[in-house]
Amino acid sequence: MSANPASTTTDEPSGSGFRIPKVPFWAQIVAGLVLGVLLGWLARSQDIDWLYTTLDKVGHIFIQLLKLAVAPLVFFAILVSITNLRKVNNAARLAGRTVLWFMITSLIAVAIGLAIGLITNPGTGTGLTPKDGKLSETKGSWLDFLTGIIPDNVITPFTELNVLQIVFMAAVAGIAAIQLGDRAKPILTLSESILELLQKALWWVIRLAPIGTIGLIGYAIADYGWDLLGKYATFTADVYIGCALVMFGVYPLLLATVAKVSPLQFFKGAWPAIQLGFVSRSSVGTMPVTQQVTERLGVPKEYASFAVPFGATTKMDGCAAIYPALAAIFIAQIFDVQLGVGDYILIAFVSVIGSAATAGLTGATVMLTLTLSTLGLPLEGVGLLMAIDPILDMMRTATNVAGQALVPVLVSAREKILDHDAYNSASGSPVDDAEVRDSEPAKVPVPA
Numbered sequence: 001m002s003a004n005p006a007s008t009t010t011d012e013p014s015g016s017g018f019r020i021p022k023v024p025f026w027a028q029i030v031a032g033l034v035l036g037v038l039l040g041w042l043a044r045s046q047d048i049d050w051l052y053t054t055l056d057k058v059g060h061i062f063i064q065l066l067k068l069a070v071a072p073l074v075f076f077a078i079l080v081s082i083t084n085l086r087k088v089n090n091a092a093r094l095a096g097r098t099v100l101w102f103m104i105t106s107l108i109a110v111a112i113g114l115a116i117g118l119i120t121n122p123g124t125g126t127g128l129t130p131k132d133g134k135l136s137e138t139k140g141s142w143l144d145f146l147t148g149i150i151p152d153n154v155i156t157p158f159t160e161l162n163v164l165q166i167v168f169m170a171a172v173a174g175i176a177a178i179q180l181g182d183r184a185k186p187i188l189t190l191s192e193s194i195l196e197l198l199q200k201a202l203w204w205v206i207r208l209a210p211i212g213t214i215g216l217i218g219y220a221i222a223d224y225g226w227d228l229l230g231k232y233a234t235f236t237a238d239v240y241i242g243c244a245l246v247m248f249g250v251y252p253l254l255l256a257t258v259a260k261v262s263p264l265q266f267f268k269g270a271w272p273a274i275q276l277g278f279v280s281r282s283s284v285g286t287m288p289v290t291q292q293v294t295e296r297l298g299v300p301k302e303y304a305s306f307a308v309p310f311g312a313t314t315k316m317d318g319c320a321a322i323y324p325a326l327a328a329i330f331i332a333q334i335f336d337v338q339l340g341v342g343d344y345i346l347i348a349f350v351s352v353i354g355s356a357a358t359a360g361l362t363g364a365t366v367m368l369t370l371t372l373s374t375l376g377l378p379l380e381g382v383g384l385l386m387a388i389d390p391i392l393d394m395m396r397t398a399t400n401v402a403g404q405a406l407v408p409v410l411v412s413a414r415e416k417i418l419d420h421d422a423y424n425s426a427s428g429s430p431v432d433d434a435e436v437r438d439s440e441p442a443k444v445p446v447p448a
Contacts, residue, residue, distance in 0.1 A: 025210075029275050032213030039214065040221025055218035062212025065205045066285035069198055071158045074284060075170045076195040077309035082174030083188055087302045094411060098307050101407045102315050103352050105254070109246045109317040109399075110351040113325030114344055116242050122235040122326060123333025163284070167313050199288045206276065206289060213279045220390050232388050235330050239392050242322040243399040247274075251406050259413035261423055269297045269426030270405045277401030281393045286401050287312040296426045298419035299408045307411070311404035316367070318396030318403075321351040324371040331372065331381030343375055350374050 023031075036055075043051040085091035149168050151157045157165035177184040252263030267274075273290040280286055291308040295301050325347050332339050350371045372379055385392075412418035 025272065028210035029213055029279060032210035032279070033217055036214040036217030037221055040218035043218065043222040052219070052222045055215045055222055058215025059212060059219045060215070062205075062208060062215060063280070063282070065208070066202075066280055066282050067161065069202045069205070070163065070282075070284050071161055071166055072194070073198045073202065073287065074163055074166050074309070074313060075158075075173075076191050076198065077287065077305075078167055078170035078313070079174045079177070080188070080191050080195050081306035081309045082171060083177050083184075083191075084302045084305045086178060088300070088306075090415070094303055094415065095306070097411045097414065098310065098407060101410055102311065105246075105250070105403055105407065106315075106317055106321045106352045107348060108250055109242075109321035109403075110325045110348045112245055112250070113238075113242050113322035114329070114347065116238050116245075117326045117329035120234055120238055121329075121333060122238050123330040125234075163313060202285070202288055205285075209276055209279050216279065216281075216390070232385075235326065235385075236388060236392065238326050239323060240395050242326065243318050243395045246317055246322065247399050247402045251402060254406065254410060259410050259418070261409070261413060261418070261420070265424060265426065266297065266406070266409065269293055269423070270402060273405060274398050274402050278394045278398040281390065281397045283312045283316070283397060283400045283404065286397075290401055290404050293426070294405045294408050296422065297405070297409055298421070298423035298426070299412045300417055300419075303412065303417070304408055307408040308404060311407060315404045315407065316396075316400045318399030319393075320367045322399070323392065323396050324351060324368050327368055327381075327385060328371055328375060328377065331377055331384065332375075334384060335378055335381060337377060339375070346374055347371060 039051060039055060042048065043055060085095065088094060149164055151162065151165040151169065154169065156162070157169065177188055251266075255261055255263040255266050270290075270293050273286055273293045276289050277283060277286045283290075287309060290312065291304055294304045294308055299307070328343075328347055329339065350367075368382055368385070369379055372381060409418065409423075
């Protein structure tokens with residue numbers, strides 16, 4: 001729909017002489033965090049049942065809206081991204097370098113998680129015992145992981161939200177479309193249109209993030225309180241410190257030395273996606289924002305449309321590297337199981353190879369059970385961590401999203417396809433820019 005000519009003068013004062021200032025999206029998120037903490041504290045301290053229930057429902061509805069788009073979004077994003085590689089020179093090389101950097105950064109992240117766990121001993125002095133744990137309803141093993149990739153039918157993965165199987169089907173469909181060539185063009189055109197439709201609908205959900213933040217944070221405070229966090233204080237601090245070291249230590253170092261670009265500029269451009277990941281706790285739900293900020297950072301659109309969806313389902317430095325490493329040490333100490341050098345190597349192997357098991361959804365239970373089953377640790381240990389999982393998952397997902405934007409920038413810089421002018425000028429909220437793009441499509445620069 002064409003822009004209204006009158007809308008081109010929005011910067012000039014209106015006839016009334018007064019306009020309500022537009023609040024930046026990041027400020028709305030921060031306000032939601034603060035209000036959520038206050039309402040959660042009020043609901044718990046004053047025992048206000050209706051407020052407790054309201055916060056729970058608001059947060060639950062927001063997450064459900066995100067999950068509603070996950071299955072079709074993943075399928076069409078992966079399908080389209082694979083076919084878009086046809087438009088990229090040295091596509092196989094780019095894909096290989098992307099996977100390689102996924103593995104390198106995951107290995108660094110798991111090493112940091114192990115080091116912090118061995119230094120702090122998060123499971124000692126907690127007062128928790130094996131009887132406090134309960135058997136996890138969600139299990140993960142290498143056999144389940146490998147056999148679970150291939151679905152029994154094409155319907156169940158969508159109804160049961162098995163993202164790994166959806167990725168498999170989308171990859172097969174994408175490769176088949178490439179092989180068919182021009183005969184698949186109608187299907188690809190339809191797929192691209194459906195993907196744009198899904199992303200447009202998801203933008204509406206993303207605009208609700210400040211309200212969802214109030215519910216999610218408020219419910220966490222009202223339900224768990226500060227007393228429960230006391231028992232997990234060391235472990236919680238370890239997860240947040242580990243994620244912070246990766247996000248604000250390792251990533252900037254890689255940007256400065258490998259990509260030779262400004263780390264501060266990266267966070268300036270990627271921050272909208274990182275903060276949305278923190279709130280939503282869903283890498284897939286954040287994927288449209290992550291892709292937009294990655295393109296705005298100068299990554300070519302054709303490559304970003306492959307790397308970001310692929311990363312949103314497989315690149316999990318927070319959920320699949322730092323967290324399972326720390327959790328394995330924590331649970332081993334609670335259950336008085338001694339871990340050796342071989343066990344730590346196994347943890348690193350699982351983190352690097354099995355990260356696809358997290359599938360970009362809220363929570364990392366499958367990855368944790370996969371790690372515990374590989375080490376032979378009791379799966380009841382998962383129950384010890386479920387109580388504080390939402391609080392941990394916020395920082396884990398923010399780290400995931402940062403890594404999903406980082407790797408395309410690294411690869412693009414190394415392959416000399418990064419638009420440095422776009423990178424150095426990247427800023428602003430993706431939601432605000434989406435509104436501008438809808439009304440004035442001709443004014444949006446196209447990445448190189």
